Amino acid sequence: MSGPPIAICEDPEVHEGLALLAGVAGGPSLAAHRAAYGEPSAPELGALLRLLDDVGLRGRGGAAFPFATKLRAAATQPGRPVVVVNLSEGEPASSKDSALARTQPHLVLDGAVLTARALGARQVHVVLPGDRPLTVAAMEAAMAERRDQKVRLVRHEAAPRFVAGQARAVLELMAGRPNLPVTAWTPEAVSGHKRQPTLLSNAETWAHVGHLLLTGPPRGLGTDDEPGTTLLTVRLPGERVAVREVEYGSPLAALLPEGDAPVLLGGFHGTWVTARTARRLTISVPGMRAAGCSLGAGLVLAVEDCPVVWTQRLTRYLAGQSAGRCGPCRNGLPALADAIEAIDDGGSVGRVQELSGLVERRGACAHPDGTVRLVRSLLAAYPDEVDRHGAGHCAWARPHAVRRVRSAAS
């Protein structure tokens, strides 16, 4: 299995921000964190839910699911709830959770520990990314600094693969089984770890919860409908990887380079948009949904080369990252990668669409659906370039040089 087409970056440039990333210069220690935010007190569940309803906090792992809905589900189930901090961000090009671990780990842990207190949970499971040693070390150091009353921090290390961070794969890891996705018959907030209600969210989500509990609602940040901020990993040609905190409602154009570089939004499971489209977009969950794309895991990747060639490489990589457990994914993703590569040799786009339909929603996790999203977004955003490849050309290379471009890029 080959590595990701974009190397993992655990050491991005972390820009000072307006909320989560305010005061990153103070360092990641518990002492600096407490000096900045004061000693927290455990919230009452009702007050926490009201706060979350007010700001409409959505999960930042990719699905943008309303956090309060999950919390409410976990709180109303019988059994003792379990809290999980998921740092095993599968998206190799995303660096925001690594940035949080290395600059504001106690914001993440406060969010989870205080929510655990409100829920009556006794354990917070912290799932670390096996392919990010600096992130692991940063979180371990932060965990060792804490003496949380009534809540025990339990450490896990996820396997270094794309699908290891999927919610059900994380629960499998916590149960001591292979760190691979299984079928979810019920939401994990209803029945998760050891059949207890389980509140599993990614690191950025927990950092927002922590920030809310420590400072109150984000006044003056974002819009009335979408208050607050979100973290983005910004990767531009020739520039260092950056993690930036941006307000909802702000223009995506402010982050983009000049010119017509194609933009991949969200992650490898994300969507291609043309530079022209990208410049009209606003940082907003419903706004991007209406435009047929999504912030996903918060990646903004502008590339210098052909988006068709990129999609060929990404799809081949994603096919190799299938856990191989679900038939349509195990068979369909390699076939899909073949079909997209075959476009260069006159293969049919119809076959790409047919295979996309055959793998979508036919697996235990979001991997097939995310891969299909990427592929379909290429066909939607760059239909002319796809046709050009079919005719043996590429707008990003000399005519008749498609195959050479592809082999040079891989």
Add this chain to the structure above:
Amino acid sequence: MSSRTLRVDWPACRARGLCAELLPEVVELDEWGYPVVDGEVTPDLLREAREAVRMCPQLALRLV
């Protein structure tokens, strides 16, 4: 009585194809032999659907 949905436990499914034989009205097989569930299980098909769930050698089907 309302319609139900047939769900596949994908990691468990091994493409044995019995479901498509027992319930062709709802299940077809894809090019690799895995079930494509198309549409809901209407009340008149419930008996056959239960049979498909019971007979699956991998116990990979559920009616929900």
